[in-house]
Amino acid sequence: MMKPLRDCSIAVIGLGLMGASLCMDLKEGQLCREVRGVARRTRTVLDAFFAGAVDLATNDLHTGILGADIVILATPVRTIIATLEEIGPRLWPGALVMDMGSTKGDICAAMAHLPETLQPVGGHPMCGKETAGFEAAECGLYRGATWVLSPLPRTSPDALALATELALAVGARPLVLEAQRHDRLVASISHLPYLVASALTAAVAEVGVDDPAVWEVAAGGFRDTSRVAASDTQMFLDILMTNRTAVLAQIEHFQQHLGALHNLLAAADEAALRALLADAQKARAVWTPRR
Amino acid sequence: MMKPLRDCSIAVIGLGLMGASLCMDLKEGQLCREVRGVARRTRTVLDAFFAGAVDLATNDLHTGILGADIVILATPVRTIIATLEEIGPRLWPGALVMDMGSTKGDICAAMAHLPETLQPVGGHPMCGKETAGFEAAECGLYRGATWVLSPLPRTSPDALALATELALAVGARPLVLEAQRHDRLVASISHLPYLVASALTAAVAEVGVDDPAVWEVAAGGFRDTSRVAASDTQMFLDILMTNRTAVLAQIEHFQQHLGALHNLLAAADEAALRALLADAQKARAVWTPRR
Numbered sequence: 001m002m003k004p005l006r007d008c009s010i011a012v013i014g015l016g017l018m019g020a021s022l023c024m025d026l027k028e029g030q031l032c033r034e035v036r037g038v039a040r041r042t043r044t045v046l047d048a049f050f051a052g053a054v055d056l057a058t059n060d061l062h063t064g065i066l067g068a069d070i071v072i073l074a075t076p077v078r079t080i081i082a083t084l085e086e087i088g089p090r091l092w093p094g095a096l097v098m099d100m101g102s103t104k105g106d107i108c109a110a111m112a113h114l115p116e117t118l119q120p121v122g123g124h125p126m127c128g129k130e131t132a133g134f135e136a137a138e139c140g141l142y143r144g145a146t147w148v149l150s151p152l153p154r155t156s157p158d159a160l161a162l163a164t165e166l167a168l169a170v171g172a173r174p175l176v177l178e179a180q181r182h183d184r185l186v187a188s189i190s191h192l193p194y195l196v197a198s199a200l201t202a203a204v205a206e207v208g209v210d211d212p213a214v215w216e217v218a219a220g221g222f223r224d225t226s227r228v229a230a231s232d233t234q235m236f237l238d239i240l241m242t243n244r245t246a247v248l249a250q251i252e253h254f255q256q257h258l259g260a261l262h263n264l265l266a267a268a269d270e271a272a273l274r275a276l277l278a279d280a281q282k283a284r285a286v287w288t289p290r291r
Numbered sequence: 292m293m294k295p296l297r298d299c300s301i302a303v304i305g306l307g308l309m310g311a312s313l314c315m316d317l318k319e320g321q322l323c324r325e326v327r328g329v330a331r332r333t334r335t336v337l338d339a340f341f342a343g344a345v346d347l348a349t350n351d352l353h354t355g356i357l358g359a360d361i362v363i364l365a366t367p368v369r370t371i372i373a374t375l376e377e378i379g380p381r382l383w384p385g386a387l388v389m390d391m392g393s394t395k396g397d398i399c400a401a402m403a404h405l406p407e408t409l410q411p412v413g414g415h416p417m418c419g420k421e422t423a424g425f426e427a428a429e430c431g432l433y434r435g436a437t438w439v440l441s442p443l444p445r446t447s448p449d450a451l452a453l454a455t456e457l458a459l460a461v462g463a464r465p466l467v468l469e470a471q472r473h474d475r476l477v478a479s480i481s482h483l484p485y486l487v488a489s490a491l492t493a494a495v496a497e498v499g500v501d502d503p504a505v506w507e508v509a510a511g512g513f514r515d516t517s518r519v520a521a522s523d524t525q526m527f528l529d530i531l532m533t534n535r536t537a538v539l540a541q542i543e544h545f546q547q548h549l550g551a552l553h554n555l556l557a558a559a560d561e562a563a564l565r566a567l568l569a570d571a572q573k574a575r576a577v578w579t580p581r582r
Contacts (some may be wrong), residue, residue: 104453110480133431146507149398172482175507182508188498193516195488199549199569205574206548207479214438215468215578217473218480219417224515225484229575233568240556240564250494251553255546258490262542265531273531277524280489283496284520 001117003069003095006281008032011068013061013083015039016049017129018100020137024052025170028139031101038064044134053137066125067092070166073099077238081110092222093117096159097164098193100125102186102235103149104179106242117161122150122179124186125172132232143171150179192254194236195247197229293387293410293453296361296460299323302359304352304374306330306339308420309391311367312427314344316489319430329355344428358383361457368529372401384408387450389457391416392525393477395441395470398532403443406461410450411508416463419581423523432459434462450534471534483545484536485527488520549580 010032012019019037026035037054038061039045049057053251055276058064065071065087073080080101091097097120101107104122127145129136147167151160160176168175177185204222208214264273300324303310304521310328317326328345329352330336340348349355356362356378364371382388388411392398395413399412402411418436420427442451451467457466468476473495495513531538556565 085320115394124475126508128510128512144435145510148333148508158362163385175504177504177508180503183500185502185505186507188495189505192494193512195549195552197493197516197575198568199482199485199545200554201571201575202548202567203483203545203572205540206544207476211472211476213466213472214470214476217417217468217476219419219436219580221419221519222480224518225488226575227515228512229571231572233565233572234395236568237561237565241561242557244556245434248373248553248557251496251499251549251556254490254494255549256554257493258474258486258542261486261490262539263544265535265542266539268532268535270528270532274524276493277489277527279521280492280496281522281524284488284492284517287509288515289510290382 002094002158005032005165008069009034009036009067010070010072011021011036011038011065012054012072012074013038014063014073014075014079015044015053015057015134015137016074016089017046017132017136017141018125019072020048020053020134021139022072022100022170023048024076024137024139024269025142027053027055029169033178036068038063039134047134050188061087062090063195067249068095070096070098070162073097073101075102076235077103077107077158077242079238080107084114085108088114088118091115091118094119096121096162099165102128102190102211103241103242104148106180108150108152108179112154117155119156120147120152121155121160121163122152123163123167124148124182125167128190128231130228130230132235140171142167145172147172148182149174149176151176184244184246187243187250191239191243192250194228195251196254201226201229293385293449296453298325298454300325300327300358300359301361301363302327302329302356303345303363303365304329304355305364305366305370306335306348306425306428307346308423308427308432309364309416310363311339311344311425312366312388312430312432313363313391313461314535315428316433318344318346323361327359330425339377339427351379351572352378356382361385361387361389361453364388364392367526368392368394368533370422370529371398375401379405379409382409385410387394387453389410389414389454393419393474393481393530394533399426399441399443399470403445404541405446410496411443411445412446412448412451412454414454415439415473416458419481419517419522421521429460433458436463437466438463439473440465440467440519441473442467458512474534475537478534478541482527482530482534483541484518485541487545488517491530492517494570541563
């Protein structure tokens with residue numbers, strides 16, 4: 001049996017956008033017994049403590065996790081993997097180990113090696129922003145967001161129920177997905193858009209070298225299509241390197257679609273071009289963003 | 292000499308997002324003597340009139356332009372070109388003929404054939420939205436937006452000054468650019484993003500056929516990167532077909548950048564990948580959207 005959420009001490013490792021926003025929601029709603037925050041930078045530790053985002057803040061990992069019933073890893077993916085190995089042997093028996101990393105395959109594989117006394121559940125709330133860090137954190141970030149949960153074969157139903165309770169408590173919509181399936185889907189709707197936005201920004205920047213007026217005429221279309229290119233580079237490198245196969249397939253898939261538009265325009269085949277663009281228009285107009 | 296703006300009767304042809312928003316600003320600010328609106332659909336004529344967006348509304352083009360000192364064409368590009376031919380011989384001598392079309396080369400070429408008594412100035416306010424039509428119109432749409440003005444060799448300084456006065460009066464930032472240069476720049480920051488967003492939407496929609504959960508996990512990254520794919524298809528077909536050469540070059544340019552990212556990821560060349568992504572990150576983070 002797991003403790004109910006309100007009796008839990010929760011340690012959040014990584015106080016960037018995701019981790020700190022979660023701490024704020026937990027504290028604001030008095031959803032658990034205690035919120036402990038771990039950050040690498042002393043400045044973030046102090047900011048989190050004085051903002052009242054946590055009950056206890058430290059840059060010492062081992063102090064941070066002392067006696068925690070739930071540990072939540074909220075750093076870039078490869079840091080999560082390294083941290084799992086480091087903290088595994090030191091965690092309270094029965095503790096729930098969650099993460100908020102952007103890919104799930106490698107993390108869940110690492111979770112499988114945790115001591116058998118622990119209960120791992122992979123997770124990924126779908127609510128990133130291009131602004132990162134503690135300064136970007138906010139109460140209510142998770143409200144209405146889909147929160148993917150990827151249990152392992154060894155995860156107990158009680159542990160998954162507690163992870164679900166936590167996601168619900170901050171207003172998110174839990175969605176249980178197998179790790180590989182999650183990674184395939186986010187390659188398409190998150191990692192591909194990031195690379196497309198980055199390539200677009202690079203292409204426009206090159207035009208801007210010859211004619212800087214391009215930045216004067218750039219407006220809402222460029223602003224939104226390129227927005228995620230401003231995301232944290234290290235976070236996305238971790239994502240790309242831990243989801244290479246699926247991402248490469250999605251880039252190739254995208255290139256086929258763009259190539260088809262290019263060829264129809266080159267051939268001035270207006271009827272066929274209209275058909276493809278109208279299909280995309282309908283698909284995009286029908287989809288309602290969760291947030 | 293042109294009349295000052297406040298003494299002008301202004302006819303706006305096309306009461307979609309751009310045209311109707313301009314009418315609202317002109318009326319709200321009492322910036323001119325009279326605002327006449329022309330729309331194809333009777334429903335739009337009635338909506339515009341009863342919303343108080345115009346002093347006179349009609350679906351008869353010839354009635355709409357009667358006695359106008361300034362005529363502003365605010366329809367899709369190829370409709371603008373057809374309308375120029377139709378109204379040219381009927382306009383008041385000395386009238387300023389402007390447009391708000393998304394490409395300038397073909398429109399300015401058509402403007403060159405207007406009767407010599409008229410003063411043509413091509414124009415393009417950079418403030419589209421993916422929502423179109425009269426319902427999407429709003430006061431203040433042009434505030435802070437760059438408004439490209441493309442005078443012809445025959446355009447008098449007085450006529451360009453009056454067009455500039457109009458753009459400034461609604462809060463826009465006039466930017467005088469030669470038509471071909473405008474078209475090259477918008478191919479990069481507007482037409483390419485549209486095609487990229489459309490190809491992305493098509494790629495995700497194809498994934499969604501196999502696994503509809505993709506729409507559940509799609510969040511802010513996909514939402515923004517794909518937003519402009521929901522734009523009016525006819526409007527963009529007109530744009531693409533009147534700016535083919537520049538758009539094709541920009542697609543190819545973009546494909547090279549995306550291909551480079553793909554190849555570095557395939558080679559797991561993390562250092563080189565980091566360098567390209569960090570450059571794009573900096574370029575995008577430095578640029579401040581006008582709106």
